[in-house]
Amino acid sequence: MDTDHHEITVSVNGVRYQRRVESRLLLSDFLRHDLALAGTHVGCEHGVCGACTILLDGEPVRSCLMLAVQAKNHEISTVEGLTNKDGEYHPLQQAMHDHHGLQCGYCTPGILMTMTAFLNENGSPSEDEVREALSGNLCRCTGYQNIVDAVMSAAERMRG
Amino acid sequence: MSTRTFGEPIKRNEDRRLLTGQALFIDDVELPGMLHAAFLRSQVAHARILKIDISKALQRPGVVAAYVAGDLGDYWQPGPILVPPPPIAGIIFNERTQVPLAKDKVRHVGEPLVIVIAETRYIAEDALDDIDVELEQLPAVVDLEKGLSPGSVLVHEDVGSNVSAHVRQTKGNYAAAAAKADRIIKRRFWYEHGISSPIETRGVVAQWDARANQMTIWDTTQAPVFVRNGLAGMLGLNERQVRVIAPFVGGGFGPKIMMFYPEEVLLPWVSMKLNRPVKWIEDRLEHFFATTHERGQIHDAEMALTGDGRIVGIKDVFLHDGGAYDPYGLTVPINSQCTLLGPYVVPNYDSTFTQVFTNLPIVTPYRGAGRQHGVFVMERLLDFAANELNIDRAEIRRRNLIPPDAFPYTNEIIYQDFEVLEYDSGNYEPVLDMALDAIGYNAFKDEQAAARLQGRHLGIGVACYVEGTGIGPYEGAKVQVQSNGKVSVATGIGTQGQGHFTVFAQIAADQLGVAVTDVDVVTGDTDQFYWGAGTFASRGAVVAGNAVNEASKVVRKKALKLASDLFECSEDDLVIEDGKVSIVGIPEKFVKLGDLANQANPMRGAVQPGTEPGLESTQYFGPKMGATANGVHAMIVEMDPRTFDLKILKYVVVHDCGTVINPMILAGQIHGGVAQGIGNAFYEKLVFDDQGQLLNASLADYLLPTALEVPRMELAHTVTKSPLNPMGIKGAGEAGAIPGGPLFAQAIEDALDLKGRGVELLEIPLSPSRLFELTRNAQR
Numbered sequence: 001m002d003t004d005h006h007e008i009t010v011s012v013n014g015v016r017y018q019r020r021v022e023s024r025l026l027l028s029d030f031l032r033h034d035l036a037l038a039g040t041h042v043g044c045e046h047g048v049c050g051a052c053t054i055l056l057d058g059e060p061v062r063s064c065l066m067l068a069v070q071a072k073n074h075e076i077s078t079v080e081g082l083t084n085k086d087g088e089y090h091p092l093q094q095a096m097h098d099h100h101g102l103q104c105g106y107c108t109p110g111i112l113m114t115m116t117a118f119l120n121e122n123g124s125p126s127e128d129e130v131r132e133a134l135s136g137n138l139c140r141c142t143g144y145q146n147i148v149d150a151v152m153s154a155a156e157r158m159r160g
Numbered sequence: 161m162s163t164r165t166f167g168e169p170i171k172r173n174e175d176r177r178l179l180t181g182q183a184l185f186i187d188d189v190e191l192p193g194m195l196h197a198a199f200l201r202s203q204v205a206h207a208r209i210l211k212i213d214i215s216k217a218l219q220r221p222g223v224v225a226a227y228v229a230g231d232l233g234d235y236w237q238p239g240p241i242l243v244p245p246p247p248i249a250g251i252i253f254n255e256r257t258q259v260p261l262a263k264d265k266v267r268h269v270g271e272p273l274v275i276v277i278a279e280t281r282y283i284a285e286d287a288l289d290d291i292d293v294e295l296e297q298l299p300a301v302v303d304l305e306k307g308l309s310p311g312s313v314l315v316h317e318d319v320g321s322n323v324s325a326h327v328r329q330t331k332g333n334y335a336a337a338a339a340k341a342d343r344i345i346k347r348r349f350w351y352e353h354g355i356s357s358p359i360e361t362r363g364v365v366a367q368w369d370a371r372a373n374q375m376t377i378w379d380t381t382q383a384p385v386f387v388r389n390g391l392a393g394m395l396g397l398n399e400r401q402v403r404v405i406a407p408f409v410g411g412g413f414g415p416k417i418m419m420f421y422p423e424e425v426l427l428p429w430v431s432m433k434l435n436r437p438v439k440w441i442e443d444r445l446e447h448f449f450a451t452t453h454e455r456g457q458i459h460d461a462e463m464a465l466t467g468d469g470r471i472v473g474i475k476d477v478f479l480h481d482g483g484a485y486d487p488y489g490l491t492v493p494i495n496s497q498c499t500l501l502g503p504y505v506v507p508n509y510d511s512t513f514t515q516v517f518t519n520l521p522i523v524t525p526y527r528g529a530g531r532q533h534g535v536f537v538m539e540r541l542l543d544f545a546a547n548e549l550n551i552d553r554a555e556i557r558r559r560n561l562i563p564p565d566a567f568p569y570t571n572e573i574i575y576q577d578f579e580v581l582e583y584d585s586g587n588y589e590p591v592l593d594m595a596l597d598a599i600g601y602n603a604f605k606d607e608q609a610a611a612r613l614q615g616r617h618l619g620i621g622v623a624c625y626v627e628g629t630g631i632g633p634y635e636g637a638k639v640q641v642q643s644n645g646k647v648s649v650a651t652g653i654g655t656q657g658q659g660h661f662t663v664f665a666q667i668a669a670d671q672l673g674v675a676v677t678d679v680d681v682v683t684g685d686t687d688q689f690y691w692g693a694g695t696f697a698s699r700g701a702v703v704a705g706n707a708v709n710e711a712s713k714v715v716r717k718k719a720l721k722l723a724s725d726l727f728e729c730s731e732d733d734l735v736i737e738d739g740k741v742s743i744v745g746i747p748e749k750f751v752k753l754g755d756l757a758n759q760a761n762p763m764r765g766a767v768q769p770g771t772e773p774g775l776e777s778t779q780y781f782g783p784k785m786g787a788t789a790n791g792v793h794a795m796i797v798e799m800d801p802r803t804f805d806l807k808i809l810k811y812v813v814v815h816d817c818g819t820v821i822n823p824m825i826l827a828g829q830i831h832g833g834v835a836q837g838i839g840n841a842f843y844e845k846l847v848f849d850d851q852g853q854l855l856n857a858s859l860a861d862y863l864l865p866t867a868l869e870v871p872r873m874e875l876a877h878t879v880t881k882s883p884l885n886p887m888g889i890k891g892a893g894e895a896g897a898i899p900g901g902p903l904f905a906q907a908i909e910d911a912l913d914l915k916g917r918g919v920e921l922l923e924i925p926l927s928p929s930r931l932f933e934l935t936r937n938a939q940r
Binding site (some may be wrong): 022024028032033036037038039040041042043044045046048049050057075080082083089093094096097098100102103104105106107108112116130131132134135136137138139140141142143145146147148 | 171172174176177178180182183185187188190282356357358359360361362407408410411413443444457656657658659778825827828830831832834835836857859860864866867868870872873875896
């Protein structure tokens with residue numbers, strides 16, 4: 001296969017990275033292996049499970065369905081950037097811990113990114129709305145109930 | 161002792177790393193000079209291999225090596241039998257285990273033919289396209305009955321048939337009992353269980369360090385100790401030279417224990433050969449046929465009853481799809497055979513199964529591990545018996561429950577742990593009552609009728625089950641007080657999200673008077689703990705948990721002894737809490753645990769003969785046999801009578817797994833199990849064509865339940881302690897997943913009045929389209 005390379009600059013969690021990448025390199029692989037931000041997980045590589053969800057300019061996207069070059073000059077947020085400068089949990093991380101919203105934890109980063117974006121859009125969601133928003137992320141361990149509770153509780157906490 | 165944490169909903173120690181993206185999973189292992197592996201796998205289910213030409217692949221820039229079966233020399237061996245057949249009279253077992261790379265024949269789609277090693281994963285995968293393979297395709301064995309018919313094509317020609325195993329087990333005399341019975345209920349059942357599909361697929365990283373003469377293997381395994389022992393033997397190394405690390409593992413549910421997958425065998429060999437680290441990460445497509453399944457059984461079953469609905473006997477003859485190889489022995493069908501008996505008095509039982517070789521991926525246990533199949537048969541037979549005898553569905557169950565004074569209750573046949581199937585303890589009727597109360601069973605008839613008047617179709621289901629858990633042989637734990645006062649616990653089992661870092665910490669914390677957060681638990685690293693069997697059969701908390709308890713008790717004793725020497729007082733006058741040992745009533749007179757640990761490792765001077773250094777102990781625990789948990793699930797569904805769309809309105813679980821260590825983590829285990837049970841019952845089906853091709857090998861086509869399909873669950877517990885271990889606990893990992901099938905069948909029949917329409921639901925999984933077919937066929 002022909003390969004061509006591109007210089008790209010992306011911002012991840014507020015840090016600018018300049019790298020030369022192969023055009024076919026997936027954004028998920030770029031984040032995980034080139035930038036060593038391995039908190040973003042890959043579950044299916046076909047955009048169904050949602051484990052690799054990151055925020056691109058604040059919108060949740062599947063990093064396994066994007067190429068690294070497409071992220072050029074964009075702002076990316078990953079799970080590594082969720083805590084504040086003092087290492088304190090984001091309210092959703094805290095709620096996931098409090099409500100036992102994770103077991104093996106593999107799907108968790110994608111869920112955190114999807115649902116923090118959701119909570120930014122909808123600060124007072126109903127349980128049905130939370131379930132609908134969560135339905136693009138597969139979790140095989142928890143049966144979702146504690147994740148739903150965590151998101152509802154985080155929403156409440158974020159409303160203050 | 162300070163506040164007891166045992167039994168409390170303590171939040172998990174492991175969460176922080178997982179929530180901040182700092183937990184090490186297999187694909188996060190990055191090593192200098194690491195190579196990447198990709199596998200060329202058979203795209204057909206059954207074929208003779210005529211030619212494999214890898215020369216072009218080797219010319220591709222970035223490709224370092226490629227190997228076929230012939231390149232492996234003596235290293236090419238069929239894998240070991242992991243679970244030998246149990247000691248049952250008259251048993252037939254034909255052992256045919258999987259091979260690292262197919263040599264003469266391929267026997268299922270996905271069986272590896274070539275391993276390619278390259279500088280990047282992208283290049284390794286590119287090179288698969290360069291390989292030229294010629295196969296002579298053979299007809300595939302897919303259908304169990306056709307596979308056993310004379311003249312069928314054979315998966316293993318040298319066996320002479322497609323019989324992998326044949327087992328008959330009996331209790332009492334069914335034929336004699338049936339001859340006197342008032343009613344015989346007889347049906348044919350089809351039950352399929354799917355693929356565990358953890359969100360993390362499998363992976364292996366192997367690093368041979370020639371200078372240190374040391375092999376390190378990171379592996380998404382549930383059983384690191386067995387992997388180490390097996391691979392050391394194959395590689396010609398001592399066990400001490402091999403370290404297997406199961407890092408954070410993203411879910412397992414059974415199939416990650418099927419040790420000696422081809423990839424596990426090949427990666428270390430390649431690393432030694434090339435003297436470089438090698439990584440392989442399974443992709444989701446591979447996972448659908450390179451990782452083991454559970455799949456199907458066909459049961460011809462009959463139940464003999466008295467006129468008032470008491471079971472006098474059951475006869476069952478079933479076929480079990482074993483897949484192309486049988487490395488896991490008979491665990492799954494034995495579980496089906498044994499668990500069918502459930503919480504009921506069944507005086508006479510005659511059960512025969514045949515495990516069939518098919519040209520489909522290998523079958524090993526997946527959460528429930530065959531128990532579902534048996535429970536479906538029993539619960540459905542009871543439903544049909546209730547119908548025919550005009551007895552309420554809950555009432556017929558109640559009449560047959562084993563009474564509380566009958567424990568230990570022996571079922572006489574041999575269980576998966578090779579012991580006679582004996583239930584250690586139980587009190588079943590209160591569990592049923594609580595479930596009926598919680599679901600509103602008595603009020604439901606009126607509710608249903610009222611809803612029907614509004615054109616809504618509601619149905620109710622109630623299903624009972626037992627679960628054999630916590631089987632032997634044993635596990636061990638090393639508990640060690642560090643000089644900073646924190647406690648280290650190491651055990652040999654692997655962990656895949658069960659909360660071991662917290663529940664084991666709770667056990668040690670209570671014994672040693674430290675905070676749960678000050679207990680650091682290590683699982684799944686063979687250099688941290690040498691011995692053990694693994695995480696399976698809902699046994700981690702029971703077996704390893706009790707080992708942690710025993711070791712912690714010894715360390716506690718040691719601490720008290722050292723402090724009593726120090727303070728020149730009796731051990732009875734000492735209290736151990738808040739990380740220190742102090743004299744009762746004189747809190748200012750204390751010594752920190754860390755200081756005691758330091759003092760127990762003196763630099764100079766003499767010690768008493770027999771003194772062991774440090775504050776540590778290693779203890780082992782092996783139960784005599786498995787502990788039997790039980791439960792009842794109840795559910796109300798609403799069905800759309802035209803589209804067969806299903807909505808769960810209420811789901812209740814009442815469960816007894818003995819003493820509870822952490823109710824929050826237990827609830828999580830139940831929730832997750834129920835979600836998988838729901839998937840099994842109504843959403844997940846592996847669809848094969850008659851050539852053995854899996855037609856829905858993607859998560860877009862194989863439907864895992866989402867947050868929209870899994871309802872809120874109501875949980876309740878009773879506690880009947882197990883007499884088999886000092887803590888009285890029973891396992892809970894699989895229970896949630898077990899009774900979903902019969903629950904769905906029952907509730908759907910009820911909602912759609914299928915009895916009145918001459919339709920019986922005799923199979924799992926169901927789905928809207930399958931319900932449409934079944935009802936349409938009945939109309940014709």
